[in-house]
Amino acid sequence: MRLTAIQKQYHQNADDIIRNHSKERKLLDKSRLAELRSSMKKSILGEKLLKWADNNDIKIVIDRKTEAGGYYQNGLKLIGIGTMPSAETLAHEITHAIQDEYGLLSSIDGTSVDELKKHTVQNYMVQTHFTEAAAFAVGKFVDKEVQQNIRILKKDADKLTNELKKGNKGFLISAIKFYFKHTVLNSRKHISSKEIKEDLKDRFINHFRNSYITRFYEDRHLKIFAKNIGIKDIKIPCGTFEYDMEDLKLPYKRGVNLNNKKSVLQIGNILDEFNFLDDLPENFNKSAKFRKFKTNLSLLNSNEPWTTENEIKNKLLFRQIKHLQKR
């Protein structure tokens, strides 16, 4: 086991909670997780991610309290999946677990205010944009692969059913053989690394154009930062977890270094097989694209019109954080 004492404690706590679930729930969650695993294996990348998670002691549980599709508990090697499990969500969360392993996730939860002063709120939000963009890209790619392979499998199954309906006895034997040979795993379409890379890179870049999602995360991460620096009565969107432990003191983690190209490029590293960001320009951090990522922090840009009540509140929150950090 490569778990730290805190991680062990957290997993143990989850096991204790699960032990007290009703018999019905235990059975249902077990079958949901089994189904989810088999769905992941319909994607070749999904299967690799799952294998990585298993080899790295990532605990995967069903969480009935979360309002999110799923979450990765930063630093704790636990993935919670909501009541509508999908390969897309699991692949997204495993990507976060990998980012954690690579030291790309910054952790401010439960750290002291003094430690938090080392971190600017803008940096925290840019970091989370990058790591979310990568996780969304991987999740959506895996979903595409799963759907594609389900279609292939269905076509094969239809062909087989038709032949069986014709009642050809000689064919029956070969059909059965064909069926066993042609399991989900065998009929998956192989996608080249180059194709996956291109697909992920496009999804990564396009993520920053999705203002609905980027605003949601800006709002969420601003509030997480505010709460940790001691601003009271903050409700974090999607911040309820069934396996939560109060007063868990996690070490501060700096996360991806935005001023270091190597560190940023690590975000595109998928299981050391390929890197979907490796053809970003040399001076990427001065490029228009990178500046665009930064200006995507629309929430903090004072020249932006502030329209909704939430945005106005967030602007105040941002000022409050800045003020607290100066002290």
Ligand SMILES: [Zn+2]
């Ligand atoms: Zn995420």
